[in-house]
Amino acid sequence: MPPRRRVSDLDNHLGYWLRMVSNAVSHAFAARLAKDGVTVAEWVFLRKLYDVETRAPTRLAGDLGMTKGAISKLADRLIGKGLVERTADPDDGRAHTLGLTRSGRDKVPRLAALADETDAAFFGDLEPSDRAALDRILRTLVERRGLNDVPTE
Numbered sequence: 001m002p003p004r005r006r007v008s009d010l011d012n013h014l015g016y017w018l019r020m021v022s023n024a025v026s027h028a029f030a031a032r033l034a035k036d037g038v039t040v041a042e043w044v045f046l047r048k049l050y051d052v053e054t055r056a057p058t059r060l061a062g063d064l065g066m067t068k069g070a071i072s073k074l075a076d077r078l079i080g081k082g083l084v085e086r087t088a089d090p091d092d093g094r095a096h097t098l099g100l101t102r103s104g105r106d107k108v109p110r111l112a113a114l115a116d117e118t119d120a121a122f123f124g125d126l127e128p129s130d131r132a133a134l135d136r137i138l139r140t141l142v143e144r145r146g147l148n149d150v151p152t153e
Contacts, residue, residue, distance in 0.1 A: 033111065043111050055098055056098075
């Protein structure tokens with residue numbers, strides 16, 4: 001039998017540690033959102049609509065790096081929950097726009113507080129300079145790699 005080649009250990013990779021932290025943060029946030037009746041993807045959708053009155057589904061798909069089909073499914077779910085409404089586009093009778101209902105607009109700040117609390121729970125123990133360095137490094141990687149899809153999972 002030929003000798004085994006030495007291979008690197010899992011924990012020798014930055015991606016391993018990044019994924020460990022990312023998974024923990026994502027799962028904790030998803031669990032908090034679930035108690036409020038929404039998924040992470042729905043939260044992202046709601047948060048994006050919070051800053052605008054209405055948005056065409058195609059434009060929203062581009063903003064979030066999602067397909068029109070995915071946007072349509074999310075919109076349908078959020079309409080069913082009474083958080084989003086679909087209205088006819090006043091400039092194009094064949095098109096429609098999406099916007100938050102009053103309930104949706106009221107819910108976003110509560111959900112944003114959950115995001116802030118989750119962030120503080122996971123990164124609050126870091127020294128401010130370490131947190132700033134981590135933020136700078138991650139943003140640099142995103143920029144250099146041209147990553148622009150909004151995380152929804």
